[in-house]
Amino acid sequence: MQTEARVGVVVEGGGQRPLSSGHGGGGVRNFHSRKHQSWQQQSHIGTVSQLLAGGIAGAVSKTCTAPLARLTILFQVQGMHSDVTKLRNASIIREASRVVREEGFRAFWRGNLVTIAHRLPYSSISFYAYERYKNLLQSIPGLEGHRENVSSDLFVRLLGGGLSGITAATMTYPLDLVRTRLAAQTNVVYYRGISHTLYTICRDEGIKGLYKGLGATLLGVGPSIAISFSVYETLRSSWQSRRPHDSSVLVSLACGSLSGIASSTATFPLDLVRRRMQLEGAGGRARVYKSGLLGTFQHIIRSEGFRGLYRGILPEYYKVVPSVGIVFMTYESIKMLLSSPANC
Numbered sequence: 001m002q003t004e005a006r007v008g009v010v011v012e013g014g015g016q017r018p019l020s021s022g023h024g025g026g027g028v029r030n031f032h033s034r035k036h037q038s039w040q041q042q043s044h045i046g047t048v049s050q051l052l053a054g055g056i057a058g059a060v061s062k063t064c065t066a067p068l069a070r071l072t073i074l075f076q077v078q079g080m081h082s083d084v085t086k087l088r089n090a091s092i093i094r095e096a097s098r099v100v101r102e103e104g105f106r107a108f109w110r111g112n113l114v115t116i117a118h119r120l121p122y123s124s125i126s127f128y129a130y131e132r133y134k135n136l137l138q139s140i141p142g143l144e145g146h147r148e149n150v151s152s153d154l155f156v157r158l159l160g161g162g163l164s165g166i167t168a169a170t171m172t173y174p175l176d177l178v179r180t181r182l183a184a185q186t187n188v189v190y191y192r193g194i195s196h197t198l199y200t201i202c203r204d205e206g207i208k209g210l211y212k213g214l215g216a217t218l219l220g221v222g223p224s225i226a227i228s229f230s231v232y233e234t235l236r237s238s239w240q241s242r243r244p245h246d247s248s249v250l251v252s253l254a255c256g257s258l259s260g261i262a263s264s265t266a267t268f269p270l271d272l273v274r275r276r277m278q279l280e281g282a283g284g285r286a287r288v289y290k291s292g293l294l295g296t297f298q299h300i301i302r303s304e305g306f307r308g309l310y311r312g313i314l315p316e317y318y319k320v321v322p323s324v325g326i327v328f329m330t331y332e333s334i335k336m337l338l339s340s341p342a343n344c
Helices: 002-013 028-044 047-064 066-081 084-089 092-103 105-109 112-138 150-184 193-205 207-211 214-242 248-278 292-304 306-310 313-318 320-338
Strands: none
Touching: 047 066, 047 112, 047 320, 066 092, 066 105, 066 112, 066 150, 066 248, 066 292, 066 313, 092 105, 092 313, 112 150, 112 193, 112 214, 150 193, 150 207, 150 214, 150 248, 193 207, 214 248, 214 292, 248 292, 248 306, 248 313, 248 320, 292 306, 313 320
């Protein structure tokens, strides 16, 4: 969930500053002028091209960081059916070695195909919805004339980001659940591919099984993307108003990474609970959590301690910087290709 937010953030704001710099002072007025010019430049490539560029950028990023993503999931679900005392010796290197030894190197990309299938529409919907929600909110009486007001602008970013995350998550949730089921498999393979997983879940758990854990997802994805968008744009605006001639690549990478760390830290417990609820009853195994969202939190804290809510946070942190960097570079490259004279 956390890195999904970064995709939308960088697509929306990353590197949109005009490359030719003939500006004088670096005040707030000049910054907003550049921001307006950047939006005109972005709009030039068209909505379809923006969605395509954002989706491809997210897919490339997910593929490159798939090993860390799978390690995160494996750590998150370890406490469900394992003896907690055995988890004390768990480490990233030890778990990575086990995957290579028992499942082969290609196992790091298990479930990556469905990740890409999920990432393309998720990134596109998230980015597109954020712009639409932001424009809608800015047209509300009382907000339309205060776009340069810090508190009003922050409110628009928070609410717009949260609504866009909820919209994208709801529309693509079954694919996210399938991805978790495939990635969480180790030696025993119960689900074979996307279509088989969808069929098996519907057969064993009913159609409602495709939306298992949706409540925890919606509860977490809104704040996650809201934090990512608001932290990213606030840091980027402050940076560029003070140092308008710094590299847009450096600004986007640094601000995007910090926003990713912030959103991961704040919402990781919900992400962990979401993963575990998605795996309830998977492969015919017995249910572990039977008392809803709050009961699941209490069960984890009681059996694994408060640290159990952050199981797997380290590989999540490690993938933030490369994820943001890859998304930014891929998006900018595709945008430049689509906006070239030959494609206009």
